[in-house]
Amino acid sequence: MSYRPLLLTLLAVLVGTSAFAQSADQLAQQREAYDAVRAKAVLDLQPFRNTMTAPLIEGSGEVTLTSLNPGVGAWFLLGVRSSADGATSEYHIENPDPATQTLSLSTGPDPALIIRRNRDVVRCAPWSDGAKALVAARETGLPYAPFCEETLFLRNKVRGSRTNLEAAAEFLRDNIWGGENIVRFVRDNFFKDSQLETSEALSTSGAKTRQDGPYAMRTDTPDDQRPVIGTLLDIALTGMPAGRMRMGDWHPVSNQPGVFASAFQPRAIAREVFESGGKTNRLDSVEAKATGYMIAFDLGQFDIGFALGTDHPALGWSPRPAAAARIRGLPGPDGIKKADPLVRLGMVNPVTANRTIATFTAGFKRQHGAFRFGDMATFKMGHHYGFIEKGVILSKLQPGLSTLFRLTDGTIEMKTWQEADNALLPQIQFARQNGVPLLETDPATGMGVPGDRVTQWGAGNWSGSADAKLRTLRAGACMAERDGSRYLLYGYFSTATPSAMARTFQAYGCSYAMLLDMNALEHTYLALYVPRGGQMHVAHLVPGMALVDKKLRDGTVIPRFIGSPDNRDLFYVTRKEVQE
Structure with a gap:
């Protein structure tokens, strides 16, 4: 394999970051370590890293600062060794705003961390005086402990929150022989369709569809005759009373410009969508009438981020691929089992x-994030779903899998990953893979068509019940465009098969769609943070999701993913800052 094209791309990205410039030989060696199929450390998965070293004048020790991906500039590993024969203490440092702030290490006789933000420069040496500043930051116990005049965060290891349902399921899977079968039996027999929501038409709207936001869902009903249905949406909308929404139309979310909500039932989808090509299964009577919701974010106004949970997805092997697909001696498909x-x-x-x-749950645990059946279970170690946070590769991206990612220039894309896309790795700010596509992009029209595995239970890794019944609570996401504006759509399906999801996303004009997670409200969680009465109100997609959030004794809500660490990974939506 030739590394030259990748190296040239990387060197172009790193122009202007001379403090962390690497040689071509160094990059090639790191790439070889990255590609090597062997047990390794998490740093070996970072082919673009660069380390600066400076001696400490207080003795014969040294300090090192490793930029894990200089093209992103967000995560660093600080190493402090106080003496020549002493152990090195390591600290995971986060630069909270790499778009406007840089971090480097001065290597002169008096080394220091140099933080530059516009014309302001902060110089600090947190390893001095027995690393007093670093020790103090670690002892706070805060997940993000500020130091260096609050310009940087020390990331401290903490326990992530989880619900009782998740805790019980994980205990059974990890400690009881046949525990996975017990979890599946309970889910299929006691929780099947437990979140099913439906409504008959209450009236007709008498109003035409809105001209802002994404395209409305295609139906066979004239726009001014779209039915109004009862809903459980727990988000206030402009122009509609609580508990009422026009079928398939978009409604602006109150006090949150650029965010829209829509309610749907697959039985209302236009016949032309079902006849438009691509193979899907016939919808059953339950999923056809099931009410679901779409939340749309205008990507001209918002940005997307991603963070791994404290525990999930894990880094070791999924039990799904056969033993023959694994390589003996490897602790996981990427050669690591822990991120330490x-x-x-x-x-x-x-x-x-x-x-x-806004925040929403990102995707599958490693437990279910690989293939047990079909061709993708037989090579590339079962195609474990990959993920990257802050430019740091924790699990390699696998070809053939649906991938939502962001580049350092702000580009947000959703596509089926290909080997050639690995040339983008130096520029990837985050990436998350989740199975195979619900919708693929038709190159001729640019519109979405059902993926070729939508109807295949095993080969599509759609999960569901042991007897291949696919209908359950599910969430997914898609990309859509209207009049030059691009939108990320989050879809909540109270009960659905992949076929129903694909046709629904297609009816909303999506160009590509992928599954996120399924089976429980904590796995399909979405919350909006809406200003109300001078305070921030946590608005959940449906009322049951509020039970996932923690509360103080006085009733104050501690929002999941914002107010406390969580064991699950997440996407978060941020309003873009106005450039002066």
Whole structure:
């Protein structure tokens, strides 16, 4: 394999970051370590990293600062060794705003961390005086502990929150022989369709569809005769009373410009959508009448971020691929089982949280994030779903899998990953893979068509019940465009098969769609943070999701992913800052 094209791309990205410039030989060696199929450390998965080293004048020790991806500039590993024969203490550092702030290490006789933000420069040496500043930051116990005049965060290891349902399921899976079968039996027999929501038409709207927001869902009903249905949506809308929405139309979310909500039932989808090509199964009578919701975010006004949970997705092997697909001696498909010394937190950092307007659960646990059946189970170690946070590769992106990612230039895309796309790795700010596509982009029209595995239970890794019954609570996401504006749509399906999801996203004009997670409200969780009466109100997609959030004794809500670490990974939506 030739590394030259990738290296040239990387060197172009790193122009202007001379403090962390690498040689071509160094990059090639790191790429070889990245590609090597062997047990390794998490740093070996970072082919673009660069380390600066400076001696400490207080003795024969040294300090090192490793930028894990200089093209992104968000995560760093600080190493402090106080003496020549002493152990190195390692600290995971986060630069909370790499778009406007840089971090480097001065290597002169008096080394220091140099933080530059516009014309302001902060110089600090947190390793001095027995690393007093770093020790103090670690002892706070805060997930994000500020230091260096509050310009940087030390990421401290903490326990992520989880619901009683998740805790019980994980205990059974990890400690009881046949525990996965017990979990499946309970889910299929006691929780099937437990979140099913439906409504008959209450009236007709008498109003035409809105001209702002994404395209309305295609139906066979004239726009001014779209039925109004009863809904459980727990988000206030402009122009509609609580508990009422026009079928398939978009309604602006109150006090949150650029965010829209829509209610749907698959039985209302236009016949032309079902006849438009691509193979899907016939909808059953239950999913056809099931009410679901779409939330749309205008990507001209919002940005997207991603964070791994404290525990999920894990880094070791999924039990789904056969033993023959695994390589003996590897602790996981990427050669690692733990992220140490890096720290996973499952929450948004405090600087970004101030601009965050929504969060939602990102995807499958590693437990279910690989293939048990079909061709994709037989090679590439079962195609474990990959993920990247802050430019740091925790699990390699696999070809053939649906991928939502963001580049350092702000580009947000959703596509089926290909080997050639690995040339983008130096520029990827985040990426999350979740199975195979619900909708693929038709190159001729640019519109979405059902993926070729939508009807295949095993080969599509759609999960569901043991007897291949696919209908359950599910969430997904898609990309859509209207009049030059691009939108990310989050879809909540109270009960649905992949076929119903594909046709629904197609009816909303999506160009590509993918599954996120399924089976429980904590796995399909979405919350909006809406200003109300001078305070921030947590508005959940449906009322049951409020039970996932923690509360103080006085009733104050601690929002999931914002106010406390979580064991699950998440996407977060932030309002773009106005450039002066």
